[in-house]
Amino acid sequence: MRKYLSVVLICGSLLCGFAQPNYNFARLQRERIGRGLVAIRKSPAEVILSWRYLSSDPLNTAFNVYRDGARLNKKPLVEGTFFSDNNPNSTTAVYEVRPEINGVETHHLDGKYSLPQNAPTGCIEIPIRRPSDGVTPTGDKYSYSAGDASIGDVDGDGEYEIILEWEPSNSRDNSFEGYTGPVYYDCYRLNGQHLWRIDLGRNISAGSHYLAFMVYDLDGDGKAEVVMRTSDGTVDGKGHVIGDANADYREKGELAKTRKNKQGKDTPFLQGRILSGNEYLTVFSGLTGEALKTINYTPPRGNIADWGDSYGNRVDRFLACVANLDGIHPSVVMCRGYYTRTVLVAYDWDGKELKQRWIFDSNQPENKNYAGQGNHNLRVGDVDGDSCDEIVYGSCTIDHNGKGLYTTGLEHGDAMHLTKFDLSLKGLQVWACHENGRDGSTLRDAATGKVLVQVKSSQDVGRCMAADIDPVSPGVEMWSTESGGILNVKGQVIAPRDRSLPISMAVWWDDDLLRELLNRNTVSKYDRFDNKCKTIFKFEGCEFNHGTKSNPCLLGDILGDWREEVLVHTLDNSALRLYVSPITTKYRFHTFLEDPVYRFSMVTQNSAYNQPTQPGFYFGPDLMKCTFRGYLFK
Numbered sequence: 001m002r003k004y005l006s007v008v009l010i011c012g013s014l015l016c017g018f019a020q021p022n023y024n025f026a027r028l029q030r031e032r033i034g035r036g037l038v039a040i041r042k043s044p045a046e047v048i049l050s051w052r053y054l055s056s057d058p059l060n061t062a063f064n065v066y067r068d069g070a071r072l073n074k075k076p077l078v079e080g081t082f083f084s085d086n087n088p089n090s091t092t093a094v095y096e097v098r099p100e101i102n103g104v105e106t107h108h109l110d111g112k113y114s115l116p117q118n119a120p121t122g123c124i125e126i127p128i129r130r131p132s133d134g135v136t137p138t139g140d141k142y143s144y145s146a147g148d149a150s151i152g153d154v155d156g157d158g159e160y161e162i163i164l165e166w167e168p169s170n171s172r173d174n175s176f177e178g179y180t181g182p183v184y185y186d187c188y189r190l191n192g193q194h195l196w197r198i199d200l201g202r203n204i205s206a207g208s209h210y211l212a213f214m215v216y217d218l219d220g221d222g223k224a225e226v227v228m229r230t231s232d233g234t235v236d237g238k239g240h241v242i243g244d245a246n247a248d249y250r251e252k253g254e255l256a257k258t259r260k261n262k263q264g265k266d267t268p269f270l271q272g273r274i275l276s277g278n279e280y281l282t283v284f285s286g287l288t289g290e291a292l293k294t295i296n297y298t299p300p301r302g303n304i305a306d307w308g309d310s311y312g313n314r315v316d317r318f319l320a321c322v323a324n325l326d327g328i329h330p331s332v333v334m335c336r337g338y339y340t341r342t343v344l345v346a347y348d349w350d351g352k353e354l355k356q357r358w359i360f361d362s363n364q365p366e367n368k369n370y371a372g373q374g375n376h377n378l379r380v381g382d383v384d385g386d387s388c389d390e391i392v393y394g395s396c397t398i399d400h401n402g403k404g405l406y407t408t409g410l411e412h413g414d415a416m417h418l419t420k421f422d423l424s425l426k427g428l429q430v431w432a433c434h435e436n437g438r439d440g441s442t443l444r445d446a447a448t449g450k451v452l453v454q455v456k457s458s459q460d461v462g463r464c465m466a467a468d469i470d471p472v473s474p475g476v477e478m479w480s481t482e483s484g485g486i487l488n489v490k491g492q493v494i495a496p497r498d499r500s501l502p503i504s505m506a507v508w509w510d511d512d513l514l515r516e517l518l519n520r521n522t523v524s525k526y527d528r529f530d531n532k533c534k535t536i537f538k539f540e541g542c543e544f545n546h547g548t549k550s551n552p553c554l555l556g557d558i559l560g561d562w563r564e565e566v567l568v569h570t571l572d573n574s575a576l577r578l579y580v581s582p583i584t585t586k587y588r589f590h591t592f593l594e595d596p597v598y599r600f601s602m603v604t605q606n607s608a609y610n611q612p613t614q615p616g617f618y619f620g621p622d623l624m625k626c627t628f629r630g631y632l633f634k
Contacts, residue, residue, distance in 0.1 A: 022616060023596055024387045025055075027328050029220050033593055034158025036559035037111030039095045041119045042582045045088040050560030050580060051097045051111050052591045053081045058101055061108075066096040076100050079586045081561040092117050109158070126576040127192040128569070131166050136179035137250075138271070142170040144184070146569035146576060147545055148606035149553040152215035152224025154187060154195070154286030160558060161195070162188045162567070162576065163215050163226060163286070165606070171206035174313045179250065179272035180206035185213065185226070187237075187289060190578070196237030196289030203231035203249045205274055205316070208546065209376070212320035212607040214332050215286065218349040224286040225349060227332050229297055229318060232278050237289015242280060249277030273312045275304055281334060283349055293354050299336055299343045299361070308340035321604045323380045323389035324596060325400045331357055333391060338374020339412060344391065344398055358402030369407045370396045375432070376609040379418035381597040381616050383428055383446040389596070392418055392430055392446065406449035411436045414609055417466040418446060418597070420618035421476040422489040425452075428597075428616060433464035433480045441480040443491070453491035457482035467506040467515040467612075468620030469526040470494065476620065479503065500533040501526065504550055506612045508563045510536060511585040513621045518566065518612075520550045542568040542577055551610040556602040562589040564613065 036052040049065060062076030065083045072085055087093060097111040119125075133143045147167035151160040168181030183206045187195040204210060213228040232243035251273045279297035284290060301307075301315050308314035319335040325346055335344045346357040362371040375394030383390045388400035394416065396407035416432040421443065428446040440457035441464050444450060464480035475489040481503065485493040502519035509516040509523050517524050517533060521542055524533035544550045553576065554567040566579045592598040597616025605611065 022382060022385075022387075023324070024327060027387075028324060028596070029329050030594070031153065031217060031599070032156070032158050032222055033591065035097060035109045035111030036159065036591070037095065037097050037113045038124065038560045038580055039085075039093070039113045039115045039119075040123065040580045040582065041115070041121050042084070043121065044090075045086060047085045047087045047093070047095075047115060048580075048582055048584075049083045049085065049095055049097070049113075050563075051081045052559070052561065052593075053588050054109065055590050055594050057099060057108065060101060061106075062100045064098045064100055064105065066098065067093050069094075069096075080584075080588050082585055084584065090118050120577075122582060123577040123579045124190055126162070126188055126190060126578065127574065128164065128188060128576055129186065129194055129197075130573045131184050134168065134181045136170065136181070136272070138179060140170065140179070142168040142181045144168055144181070145543075145545075145573050146553060148211075148213075148551075148610065149567055149576070150213065150215040150603065150606055151554065151556075151558055152226070152286050153217065153222070154224050156222035159190075161286070162190070162554075163213065164188065164553065164576070165211065165213065168206050171208075173207055174205075174209045174316050177270050177273055177311075182206070183211060185228075185289075187286065188576070195287065198226075198237050198284060198289050199235040200228075201231060201233030201235065203233050203247060203274055203277055204229065205272075208608050209317050212318050212334075212604075214320050214322050214603060216322045216330055216332070216603055218283075218322070218330050218332060219351040220329070221351060225292070226284040226286050226289075227320070227334075227349075228282065228284075229334070230280045230282040230291075230294065231274075234280075234282070234291075236282075236284060236291040240291060242282060242291055242294055243278060247277060249274045251275060270311055274316075275312045276301070281347075281354070283354060293349075293352070295354055297334070298345045298356070298359065306341060307337050314339045317374075317608075319374070319378050319393075319604075319607045321378055321380050321391060321607065322600055323391060323400070324382075325357060325389055327387040327400075335374075335378070335393070337362075338372070338376075338394060340372050342370055342372075342374050342393065342396075344393065344402075346402060360398050360402050360404070367404055369409070370404055372411055373407055373409070375413050375416050377414075377416055377607055377611050378604060379416060379430070379611075380600040380604065381418055381428060381446070383418075385427065385447070389600075392416065395432065395434070397446070397449065408442075408444065408449045408451070410434050410439045410442060410451075413464075414462045415464045415611060417464070417478075417611065417614055418601075419466070419476060419614040419616065421466070421478070422452075423475055423618055423622060424489075431464060431466045431478045433461040433482075435460045435462065440482055441478075443478060443489070453478075453487065453489075455480070455483050455487070455491070463503045465503045465506070465517075466614070467517065468622075469514055469517070470528050471514060471621040471624075472528065474622060475618070495528065495531045498531050498533070500524070502533065505552070505555060505610070507555060507566060509581050510583045511587070513587070513619065513623055515620070518552070518555065520544050521568075523566075539566065539568055539577070539579060541571055543571050544568060546610070549609060554602070554605060556605070556613045557592040557598070561585070562587070562591055564592075
């Protein structure tokens with residue numbers, strides 16, 4: 001029997017639901033998610049607590065909150081999963097949350113959190129170990145900053161650890177030549193305990209397009225693995241070297257000067273580029289960082305000119321994702337190319353072996369129209385209602401069986417959003433922008449590729465955004481750099497786009513169902529009356545990543561209630577800060593983590609250009625037409 005993913009709101013005797021056919025959760029291999037209790041000092045005199053409401057909790061579950069064994073709430077909490085404690089002490093405290101049903105504490109996934117002495121305000125501060133500075137073969141110095149991050153339960157206790165990428169200051173876009181320092185990956189518990197470090201070595205370049213690391217429990221043992229591209233000289237978390245430790249595939253310069261591009265012109269100086277040598281795909285233990293299995297990376301470079309140029313730019317465009325391709329088990333999908341040739345390869349991991357499930361190659365005659373349709377990112381979800389995931393690969397979509405589902409011909413773009421935009425339509429939709437100086441930005445049906453809304457433009461449209469920010473306009477709003485303003489789901493301009501409206505990331509942060517916007521170190525809220533965004537929170541003493549793209553290390557529902565957390569690094573890279581919303585909310589929803597579309601949008605967030613999280617169902621103020629208790633899974 002097919003299950004339904006739904007949001008249900010109860011108002012008196014009125015029952016309203018916005019549901020769509022989705023995954024068969026009775027068959028789907030799912031993460032074991034714990035209570036996710038977190039205690040944050042809001043001020044010197046107040047501590048706030050937030051925890052998860054799970055699909056395994058009965059609808060009538062209430063909660064009790066304890067500090068050091070003493071119950072704090074007079075009556076069981078039936079609204080929200082958020083509590084404020086008047087605790088002015090700077091000493092440690094142990095908080096607990098216990099579920100209660102019909103007056104009896106059930107102890108179903110009790111939550112416990114130890115608030116440290118002199119805890120910082122507004123966040124969990126996690127000390128991290130910045131790698132030492134380095135020097136390239138040409139004498140250029142570089143240092144390290146905390147980059148993208150991901151989460152995974154590496155020890156099977158139901159709570160997440162953080163896998164953090166360290167990027168050198170000389171990391172670069174593929175279109176530029178030069179040496180880069182090696183990339184490192186660390187694993188940290190939320191208390192700052194450092195579990196391991198992986199050194200990718202000299203033969204993997206640093207930069208957004210080279211590095212896609214997938215963190216997920218692939219074999220169902222309750223412990224997450226880490227999967228990424230490696231090469232000779234990679235050192236795992238136990239100090240073991242993969243392949244030849246002495247291999248150095250970086251171009252030295254003399255040979256590079258003779259290379260020409262497709263037009264026969266001299267290319268930029270290619271010193272430092274990696275245009276040859278072994279490439280591997282490695283599965284690492286999330287708990288120890290040990291390399292569990294290494295195979296050759298597919299597809300190999302081959303003739304680099306076959307990917308669109310001869311100087312190593314388009315051959316090294318990598319993406320990756322995790323998807324439930326059979327409707328039961330998660331598979332990892334590693335991808336190469338999107339400007340011209342496009343290849344996706346799906347693998348299953350059983351704890352010992354990587355077995356290739358399928359390969360999709362646009363060089364095959366039946367797939368020729370899929371060439372050149374990829375983005376700097378990708379999305380995963382069941383778009384055609386068969387309980388299996390498809391991969392939305394920019395302007396085309398690959399079916400769960402590795403066959404092409406459709407291609408639109410809209411070509412390459414930088415940003416893309418997959419969710420339920422329009423409640424009047426069946427299924428999911430995709431909002432994307434395009435760089436071809438013709439197609440501008442489009443909203444399409446995710447199942448068929450049919451274009452529903454289009455704003456054409458002769459410009460390279462590099463950014464687009466989607467979030468429900470207007471409580472009056474139905475569905476999710478959209479905008480891009482060339483959209484002419486904020487659009488509703490019918491493509492009508494409902495307001496001009498003020499310069500204060502960010503176009504990069506979004507976050508559920510405050511106490512309502514509207515989404516807030518995230519840009520640099522600021523959370524802002526759109527005000528439809530004066531058409532401006534107003535700052536409601538700032539991340540002081542922190543730095544965001546990737547220049548003008550201004551991404552946090554990670555964004556998503558990492559712990560606590562249904563709202564999202566923001567993971568950033570301090571200015572001196574001595575710590576990560578995991579910020580939790582300090583705003584009281586009475587809404588209670590199941591954690592977004594239990595929705596595969598949302599969860600996989602977090603898994604793939606580090607793949608090239610980071611995109612905000614989005615669920616596989618509508619979530620927003622239209623649900624307020626019926627209030628007030630909500631749940632996502634039934």
